[in-house]
Amino acid sequence: MNPVEQRRASQRSRTLLEGHIIYNNRLSRMECTVRDLSETGARLVFAQPVKVPAEFELQIPKKKLARRAQVMWYDGQNHGIMFLDDGEGAANSVPPHMQSDAGTLSLGREASSVPEILDEARHRIARLLGVSVDVIQLKVEIDR
Template structure:
């Protein structure tokens, strides 16, 4: 199987937060991360908007993200502007 990613992904186990426009956040776990996007684990994808800000890491990094694919408890996101 070909890996079509523009940048290599790194396996992670980072705590993250999906920041929802207008307030509120959904907790997530970042399972892998690359310069272009990430795979997120959530309790449920219901209520997760198509675009949001993902915050994570000790430095409270914030990246605008767009959902590329969804499964029951997983999201694949591309970072906007990456």
């Protein structure tokens, strides 16, 4: 066992998964490959050296995973990241207040603000179109 492995809080598994880094208030996205994954972090690989924001959301569509993360180390193409959230509910990218018992989206009393309603609409549209929610952008115009 090498010294880096001894410092890890949890066992990492080798993977070859498509990942998306979401940042800039969900307006920007980068593609990456997730090569190692654990409960506490991951190693991301890029096709070419890139500068990644210090903090971002990592989405792994095949695992239905969305986690807040921060860069711990990098060498240009490889970035070691640590997850900032506890991972509860991370297997589902749909916010809990928008889920019903049947697994469909519903607008409950908890979702009463405009951002929550728009977020629900983005999730519904993404599900209907079979695309990732991060590619859906909504614009609201109010005529008074």
